[in-house]
Amino acid sequence: MADTWFSMHCDKIEEPVYVSEVVKDAANPNFQSFDLNMCGPLVSRSDNFTLKLWAKTTAMEEYMLLVELQLHLQSLQFLGKSLDSFHQPLPSNSVLFHFADGVYGNLTDLPPVWGPLPAKASKASDRNALPTSSYDALMRLANLEECIQDALITRDKLEAQISSILERNQKALAVTSEASRTRDKVALTKQAVVSERKQLRLTSKRKEELIVSLRARREAMARGRQTQERARSHLPDAQEKLRSSVKLLEKETEDSKGQIRRISEDLLAIYPIEPIRDKPLAFTIAGIALPNSNFTDIHRDAVAAALGYTAHLVYLLSFYLSVSMPYPINPYLSNSQIQDPVSVSLPQRTYPLYPVNVHYRFEYGVFLLNKNIEFLLNKQGIRVLDIRHTLPNLKYLLYVLTAGTAEIPARKAGGIRGLLPGRLTPSMSRRGSEDSVAYSESNLPRKMMSSLVKSNGDVALDKGKKSIPVLNTTSASQVA
Numbered sequence: 001m002a003d004t005w006f007s008m009h010c011d012k013i014e015e016p017v018y019v020s021e022v023v024k025d026a027a028n029p030n031f032q033s034f035d036l037n038m039c040g041p042l043v044s045r046s047d048n049f050t051l052k053l054w055a056k057t058t059a060m061e062e063y064m065l066l067v068e069l070q071l072h073l074q075s076l077q078f079l080g081k082s083l084d085s086f087h088q089p090l091p092s093n094s095v096l097f098h099f100a101d102g103v104y105g106n107l108t109d110l111p112p113v114w115g116p117l118p119a120k121a122s123k124a125s126d127r128n129a130l131p132t133s134s135y136d137a138l139m140r141l142a143n144l145e146e147c148i149q150d151a152l153i154t155r156d157k158l159e160a161q162i163s164s165i166l167e168r169n170q171k172a173l174a175v176t177s178e179a180s181r182t183r184d185k186v187a188l189t190k191q192a193v194v195s196e197r198k199q200l201r202l203t204s205k206r207k208e209e210l211i212v213s214l215r216a217r218r219e220a221m222a223r224g225r226q227t228q229e230r231a232r233s234h235l236p237d238a239q240e241k242l243r244s245s246v247k248l249l250e251k252e253t254e255d256s257k258g259q260i261r262r263i264s265e266d267l268l269a270i271y272p273i274e275p276i277r278d279k280p281l282a283f284t285i286a287g288i289a290l291p292n293s294n295f296t297d298i299h300r301d302a303v304a305a306a307l308g309y310t311a312h313l314v315y316l317l318s319f320y321l322s323v324s325m326p327y328p329i330n331p332y333l334s335n336s337q338i339q340d341p342v343s344v345s346l347p348q349r350t351y352p353l354y355p356v357n358v359h360y361r362f363e364y365g366v367f368l369l370n371k372n373i374e375f376l377l378n379k380q381g382i383r384v385l386d387i388r389h390t391l392p393n394l395k396y397l398l399y400v401l402t403a404g405t406a407e408i409p410a411r412k413a414g415g416i417r418g419l420l421p422g423r424l425t426p427s428m429s430r431r432g433s434e435d436s437v438a439y440s441e442s443n444l445p446r447k448m449m450s451s452l453v454k455s456n457g458d459v460a461l462d463k464g465k466k467s468i469p470v471l472n473t474t475s476a477s478q479v480a
Helices: 124-129 135-168 170-270 300-320 359-379 390-401 433-452
Strands: 002-009 023-026 048-056 064-072 077-080 096-099 102-105 273-275 283-285 288-290 337-339 350-352 460-463 466-469
Touching: 135 170, 170 300, 170 390, 273 390, 283 300, 283 390, 288 300, 300 359, 300 390, 337 359, 350 359, 359 390
Parallel strands: none
Antiparallel strands: 002 023, 002 048, 048 064, 077 102, 096 102, 273 283, 283 288, 337 350, 460 466
């Protein structure tokens, strides 16, 4: 890779007639095109010249003469209209010339050979071969040259006259130019005035809108200050009510926790969950064993009864804890069912909590029951380690709900629930509040357990002054 440039030289001229630009870092430099007509006919009509190519690499300080060619235009070889159709190899240091009619090159190192036209004809045959011009043609050429000279003289005279006229009328031309510039300036000024007037109208309209907006804001701020003053006068009473409400809320929260603890103790007494000896993570509910999601080689009736107790216990806990379960339970004890309204594209929504012939429906129902237990645990801030452990997770939930060192509060005293529809006297089906409290403290677990297995009966666990109805259960023989 080298930096290259070239120069062209003609005979009888000391200085080069053309010097090209320098092409940086190229092995095959491509130079720009140029025109020599401005150099006059001595150069533009010459058919031979000398080409010198200069080059310099990065290791050199000065340019050196790489190629010097004595070229005659008749000795150049025609390569084609363009180099796209030329596929033959070129010799080293060959120079290609792009003319208007195509590409030419010096492909050989032979000296240029050309035959100049003879100046005189020595023989008669040569005279016949090269006829000369006639007298008439020479006269017409002379007349044409005189006409050309006259035209050139006339052109010079016209140029002189036009210049003199312009010099004499320079002041008028200046005035005309100044008037034209003034007219243009006036037109621009008028356009600017129209634009500014339009902008002024828009600005005035915007100003009026801002004035109206500021007035409305001031009025609104005044009304706000008045409202603020009135609210500030009521602020001490509101703060006092807030403090009393916070204390009442804290007290009610503590009372509700105590009532939930008492209810959980009652539920544990109704549905005792006890571990099975020598079997880790194996529990019974109301004396019936329930496997942890492994229902191979089981007693169908016992598993159905245990799952019915479990479903009923979860059903009651959802009410007492005020938690809406994602999968609703229909607690029919041994025939309990659970629904899945969440999943998409299910063929049916209700699944049994007792063993059936289609085993996967039963296992999916147990899975939904375990998801409900997990949901209750999460609502209490408890993390579930294994969702398949049905009774262990439920036992842990009740253990957390019954945890505490304070004394378990007594049941809230009940009263008359109100007049039933169609009656003029209150219903006497409930006892008085004092008898109810005493009776519940002594006989609640036994009474609840016996009424739970009663045929075609219902159970109601009190939560404050409310009771939750329980759907009809199966007979005692079916539970057993």
